[in-house]
Every structure is written in structure tokens, then in C-alpha cells.
Amino acid sequence: MKTALTIAGSDSSGGAGIQADLKTFSALGVYGMSAIVSVTAQNTQGVDDVEDLSPKIIGGQINAIFRDIPVGAVKIGMVSNSAAIRTIAEKLKEFRPKYVVLDPVMVSKSGFDLLKPEARETLIRELLPLATVVTPNLFETERLVGRKVETLEAMRQAAKEIFDMGPESVLVKGGHLEEGPIDIFYDGTQFHQFAGKRIDTNNTHGTGCTLSSAIAAYLAKGLSLADAIQEAKTYIQGAIEHSLPLGHGHGPTHHFYRWFPEGE
Numbered sequence: 001m002k003t004a005l006t007i008a009g010s011d012s013s014g015g016a017g018i019q020a021d022l023k024t025f026s027a028l029g030v031y032g033m034s035a036i037v038s039v040t041a042q043n044t045q046g047v048d049d050v051e052d053l054s055p056k057i058i059g060g061q062i063n064a065i066f067r068d069i070p071v072g073a074v075k076i077g078m079v080s081n082s083a084a085i086r087t088i089a090e091k092l093k094e095f096r097p098k099y100v101v102l103d104p105v106m107v108s109k110s111g112f113d114l115l116k117p118e119a120r121e122t123l124i125r126e127l128l129p130l131a132t133v134v135t136p137n138l139f140e141t142e143r144l145v146g147r148k149v150e151t152l153e154a155m156r157q158a159a160k161e162i163f164d165m166g167p168e169s170v171l172v173k174g175g176h177l178e179e180g181p182i183d184i185f186y187d188g189t190q191f192h193q194f195a196g197k198r199i200d201t202n203n204t205h206g207t208g209c210t211l212s213s214a215i216a217a218y219l220a221k222g223l224s225l226a227d228a229i230q231e232a233k234t235y236i237q238g239a240i241e242h243s244l245p246l247g248h249g250h251g252p253t254h255h256f257y258r259w260f261p262e263g264e
């Protein structure tokens with residue numbers, strides 16, 4: 001059985017965070033495990049509150065998993081604060097998983113800080129260099145490079161600058177790009193464009209979490225990074241097409257293996 005671990009925050013409404021990650025792993029036939037960094041009280045309308053777990057229990061969860069079960073790939077999502085980031089970085093250096101997909105979650109759709117702004121530098125310094133691929137959206141890309149990023153050309157330039165911060169590769173997500181949901185990949189030698197078809201829906205809660213955990217699942221299943229991203233893009237397209245009109249805000253993506261013939 002292939003396995004994957006998500007290190008992220010809990011979303012009580014089940015559309016993003018740990019819950020989206022585990023649903024994605026399951027839909028793709030991968031056994032999912034989790035280390036919870038922070039608990040959010042949120043729904044489709046926004047985040048009401050956040051409570052961070054201590055570095056001791058974050059590290060304890062990661063220890064318990066790696067000391068017992070092989071981990072095919074790790075996905076990292078909401079990491080919340082500097083102490084949590086340092087603990088996670090330490091554990092990754094200790095256990096050396098083969099693949100680390102880092103989604104540098106910063107602010108929720110409703111504007112709530114899921115990463116304390118003062119912890120951004122720690123994320124860049126401690127976690128970016130440990131990533132197989134880092135998957136910022138346009139807003140996070142702007143925060144990482146310190147200027148507006150609104151075109152494909154600006155995404156390419158930003159991807160290069162983020163690559164220089166130390167990850168093995170970068171996928172700048174264009175879900176919020178005017179030209180369409182086009183993502184730009186850069187691995188230090190060449191660019192690749194992953195294009196989707198824009199689905200006109202309000203139900204996009206958890207799209208970033210779903211994409212990054214699908215990449216981790218496909219890496220755990222043995223696909224190359226380029227193939228894992230391509231398949232994950234197909235998965236997120238289906239999960240948005242079948243997204244659910246639940247709640248009064250942005251409804252969640254839907255995970256169901258039936259739409260993905262290769263799902264076991």
C-alpha cells in the first residue's frame with residue numbers, strides 16, 4: 001500500500017486543510033496519515049478562530065508516524081507560526097522523506113492569517129529548501145517575491161526567484177489569473193505550463209489543498225514529478241467540476257474515485 005502524510009491545519013467544515021488532504025489521498029488509493037499543526041474553527045464563509053498545537057505534540061505526531069510506518073510522500077499545508085515551522089523542519093531533516101510537497105498557505109479566502117505574517121521569513125528560510133516542489137498561489141507568490149504578480153510572464157520570473165530560495169522546483173498556481181487557471185512550473189532548467197479549463201463556480205474552498213495533496217499522492221504512487229502534477233491538475237479539475245453547493249459561502253471540492261479511472 002502506498003502512503004502519504006499531511007502536516008497541516010484542521011478545517012472543521014471539511015473542505016480544506018487536513019480533511020481535504022485525507023479525502024484526496026483516499027480518492028487516489030493512497031493510505032493517508034496526518035500530523036495536525038493547528039485547529040481552525042471555519043466554514044465555507046470564513047475562519048472564526050485558530051488554536052495552534054504545541055511544538056511538542058506536533059513533533060510527537062511526526063515521530064510516531066515515521067518510527068512505525070513508511071511514508072511515501074509528505075504534503076505540508078498550514079503551519080501557522082515560527083515554532084511549529086522549526087519543529088517540522090527539524091523532523092524532516094531527521095526522517096528525510098523522499099518527497100515533500102509544500103503548499104505555503106498564508107491567508108484564507110476571507111482574509112484570516114493562517115500563517116502569522118512574522119513567520120513568513122521562517123517559512124522561507126526553514127521549509128522552502130526542504131521542498132521537492134513548492135506550490136504558491138498568486139497572492140502567496142506576491143508575498144514571497146515582494147511585488148505584484150498578475151501575468152504569465154510575471155509568474156515565470158517569480159518562479160525563478162522562488163527557485164533561488166532553495167526548493168527543488170516551483171509550481172506557481174494561476175487559479176486567480178485572468179487568462180485562465182494556468183499553473184507555471186520551473187525546476188531550475190525549464191518551464192512547463194499546466195493549463196486547465198476555468199469552471200465558473202463559487203465552490204472553490206480547498207482547491208489549493210486538494211492540488212498539493214494530489215501531487216503528493218501521485219508521487220507516492222511512483223509517478224515522475226511532471227506526471228504527478230499533470231495528473232493532479234486533472235484531479236482538481238474534476239473535483240471543482242463536481243464541487244458541492246454546501247454552506248452559504250465558497251462550497252468545497254468533491255473527492256470521488258469514480259471520476260478518476262486510475263483511482264484504486
Ligand SMILES: Nc1ncnc2c1ncn2[C@@H]1O[C@H](COP(=O)(O)OP(=O)(O)OP(=O)(O)O)[C@@H](O)[C@H]1O
Pocket residue numbers: 016109136137138173174175176181182183196197198199200201204205206207208209211233236237240
Ligand atoms: N475555477 C477554476 N476552474 C478550474 N481550475 C481552477 C479554478 N480555480 C482554481 N483552479 C486550479 O486549482 C488549483 C488551485 O489553484 P488556486 O490558485 O485556486 O489555489 P489556492 O488559491 O491556493 O486555493 P485555496 O486557497 O482556495 O485552497 C490550480 O491548479 C488552479 O489552476
Ligand SMILES: Cc1ncc(CO)c(N)n1
Pocket residue numbers: 008009010011016017018040077078105107108109114205206207208209
Ligand atoms: C486549515 C486550512 N488550511 C488551508 C486553508 C487554505 O485553503 C484553509 N482555509 N484552512
